[in-house]
Amino acid sequence: MIKDFEVTPWEVTGRVDYDKLIKQFGIKPMPKLPEKFQKNLLFRRKIIFAQRDFGRILDSIRDGRPFVVMTGLMPSGKFHLGHKILIDQIIFYQRLGAKIYLAVADIEAYNTRNKSMRELEETAIREYLENYIALGLKPEKCDFYFQSKRSDDWKKSNAYYKLAGMLASCATFNEFRAVYGEITPGKMVSSLFQASDMLHAQLDEFEGKMPVLVPVGIDQDPHLRIARDMSRRIKEFDFMQLSSTYHKFLPGLKGEKMSSSVEESAIFISDSPKEVKKKIWNSFTGGGGSLKEQKEKGGNPDVCRVYQYLFYLFDDDNELKVRYEKCKNGEILCGECKEYLTEKINKFLKEHRKKKETARNKIDRYL
């Protein structure tokens, strides 16, 4: 069988068919969501498109019962607009009352990226945490930690690492291999730490048994699958099964997935207005082969990166709809959309950088 696309936590190749993934991964479409979810463009536009056991999170929200939302960050590369899609969800749940667990996967980064722990710490704080706070995360309602130093409470630290160690008995090499494709000791240990990141909130030393939601990009589902298996198998603890939601990728500007390591594929928070302009100008659109052709036959917004950036990142539904139809009808040209998007992004980045200055002060207080 020829594979049209392949999604693992380590690589995304080909064009992603999300409906196919739902079947392939055994996940479920999103249920009908309460009104407050509709206000968030990620839910409203079905960018968050699938889930596992999300019902118990909705129940907790409805009944005002406590729940945890856990996410991790890999302290490598630079922060780009693709990262915003995840952290906006975390902020959304924090405002709904969730306790946030935010893990810096520095052990994982050390084992797979060949950087020093010092560099990784610097990147985690300056490149990620500062941007998260600038985007609206409240650090005071967030348990932010490094895998390499879980807590300054020894009982909590020991409990977290003990769990990671014990989880090794809950999966076989073949399972790791089936989930990851390829596996090394470093990746296997990363996977155990990740599973402990997802599960340890339910230990007595932390929150106790309760719903935990892990929102991820669809490429991260293998981590969820193995953590769920371990959660079910471990005899020493009685965990509530993990909940998860899956979002689509913000595509790369030129071709496939956005990547921190491909400069032209993404808009980075640190990009200057001129760089943003240049990147958008050179991005892949759905325009016709020529001006004449586009005016006659119309463009294809569905494959257009400019359209997708507006769709994934900016809130105005009406503007989006108008541009979509005008494009289809050949009433608007790529240049105009590119200028519009450039302006939107540069405005956002300007404001964001101001907020980042303030965030830097907050961090010094909380760390």
Added chain:
Amino acid sequence: MIKDFEVTPWEVTGRVDYDKLIKQFGIKPMPKLPEKFQKNLLFRRKIIFAQRDFGRILDSIRDGRPFVVMTGLMPSGKFHLGHKILIDQIIFYQRLGAKIYLAVADIEAYNTRNKSMRELEETAIREYLENYIALGLKPEKCDFYFQSKRSDDWKKSNAYYKLAGMLASCATFNEFRAVYGEITPGKMVSSLFQASDMLHAQLDEFEGKMPVLVPVGIDQDPHLRIARDMSRRIKEFDFMQLSSTYHKFLPGLKGEKMSSSVEESAIFISDSPKEVKKKIWNSFTGGGGSLKEQKEKGGNPDVCRVYQYLFYLFDDDNELKVRYEKCKNGEILCGECKEYLTEKINKFLKEHRKKKETARNKIDRYL
């Protein structure tokens, strides 16, 4: 090639040729030892027969400089006389001024033995630590800990677990496999914890860079080899290479290796005088086929378990020599040696059990 014998941490089969092992494992015979080592029967009789980098431990002892002696215990099964050979070394070094690190491999036991953490803790303390103290270990000069809860100092705990996690990047699956023969996720994680047990004493949060000796049975050398490789490879820390010594096994009473899981193969600390008598009576000796034959041709003390027990466990060189020669010459019969050994062991066990009562009180104070 047909293997005459095979030694891995998980199994010992066949009859062990220690000279062959020295070559096979790339270890070195013991150097000339100072006088105080000669007083200890384990060194004097070359039961401790090989080493790696032991010179720097001898230098530290000579110069009065600090060093660490690290050992671990697997909290499964019952304490038997074979365990005494290792712990007697630990006590010997403690009296020479070494700082002792004593790790309970409860994560390893959990991952490989299918017991609950509660049972494992109970066994570690009641079956092992109490006996160690009764044999002469001073708990107040010993850092006794569980892999599942390294310390009540959060900085120490985090440093220990961080190291274990980072070590995963310092070996490949093929290396684990070459060392262990067979490998599972649980065993691999156990190996990382063990390497951290051996190496973490040198972290700034603990003793800082200094010589660390790990005395082991020769079957444990694979753990040392992989820990030494990791120690050399890890870039974040500058460790002094591990020192190790290797001792022979106290043989099983009936055939091969003594084992906690084969009741008749070992004398357990909890055995009654009657049980001891019965086990010794049924043990394998070097006696002739018949009384007549033994008187004529003499016995073979070199393969005799009764002789070996006297050799490994009891201090009287002269008595040992006399019995050896009398046996060879057919001047003494197996029954007499068996009675003699039974008496020696039962006397030792009686005194030991008294000391264990006192030890129990000490433990309550220190844990």
